[in-house]
Amino acid sequence: MSTIEIFLIPIGLFMVAGAILALYQKSLIAAIVTAGVVSLVASVIYIILAAPDVAMTEAAIGSALTTVVFLYALSRIRKQGGSEND
Amino acid sequence: MAIVTILGFLLLGIGLWGMLTRKNIIKIIIGFSIMDTGVHLIIVSVGYLWGRTAPIIDAAVPQAQAAQRVVDPIPSALVLTAIVIGLAVTALMLSYAVQMHRSRGSLNIDDFRLPVRKRGEA
């Protein structure tokens, strides 16, 4: 186990914890932001795996555009009225 | 790297679990997005070779040594398009969710069941 693999274990635990939290949180906005954080950490892992193109794309899409798209949809749902949480 | 492949498997499992057990439609779509991230991690981690560097040819990695010092470029190319398509499909699913909410007024997937007709009714 080289040093980089030992370094990746806490990052991996952080991602798994973030993913489980994103699915079990009550507030939808917090869940969406947590899913964006999981994608951001994935883009760091792509840099470690020597794939800079994929890291750029994942950082821009996974953490920025996906969160924006989710929040726009949520704002539309809120404007339509009715319940939004479980 | 084996650690990243295992991490990808875990994310895939968590995303799939979230899609199958959660009741809120937005949570189901978040589960899909997490599953997507896991699959991309698996693909890129399979293409990694130990001690090698990014597939760019410049002064540090001259052309003659390209095949000996460079990571596999094919999984990167596949995952590049897959990430953008994942975003487009997520946007499409969210617009479906918006329309579903407009028709019934709730985001709970249990409210979208067809009414079960009991025996004896017309």
Add this chain to the structure above:
Amino acid sequence: MIKRLLILVAIALFGLMLLPLLTDLGPFKQLTPLATRYAEGGTGELGAANLVTAVVVTYRGLDTLGEVTVLFAATAGVGFLLRKSSRQKDEERGAADSEEAGSAGGQAGRSPFSEILSTGSVALFPLILMFGAYIFIHGHLTPGGGFQGGVVIASGFALLLAANSARRLSHGVLQLVESLSGAVYVALGVLGLVLAAGFLDTTFLPLGKLGQLFSAGAIPIIYSFVGLKVGSELTNILESLRK
């Protein structure tokens, strides 16, 4: 309870099905023969310094064409699902007229926008556009390319939309840019068929010296149009989802 157990068993079986990815594909020592062919041919016969760009644009060019088509279908789907019916448009026009007549100047019922955001977005937006254009023009030299540049351009538009919620982007202009870029992309592919070895072959323009801006044949031109197409498509999705 029994349903949860069944779901767990299903996911475990799914993981078991994918297990050979972990155990049989051991740590590699050499590139696969296909990857060796692409790594040596990317600089040799295509003149591109970024090998991933060479694979995406030329060696797997048909996959990129398919991906661009899928993006177009998804954007059209989002635009169709969230279209405004004419009744909604009349309602909105009526609401806007009554709001203008009722308010005595100033913002009626709208939360005050942050000045930093609105001033900063006006200053940052041209810089972000230029950065995105730089990324997809230099796609064959540095990490980056059409998809990354297009996404950065869409993020710039997202910043602009977030700062001023009354701003409307014109769907017509965005769709015009998107369709033109897609048509030019296919036309360049056909040009490769006519002038060079096959569809989407990029060697019909001179290869030039490795590492310069005007090199690698038609790769920068194709990737620029892919970048414009992706940027305008994602901006279209954002604008459809907004209101």
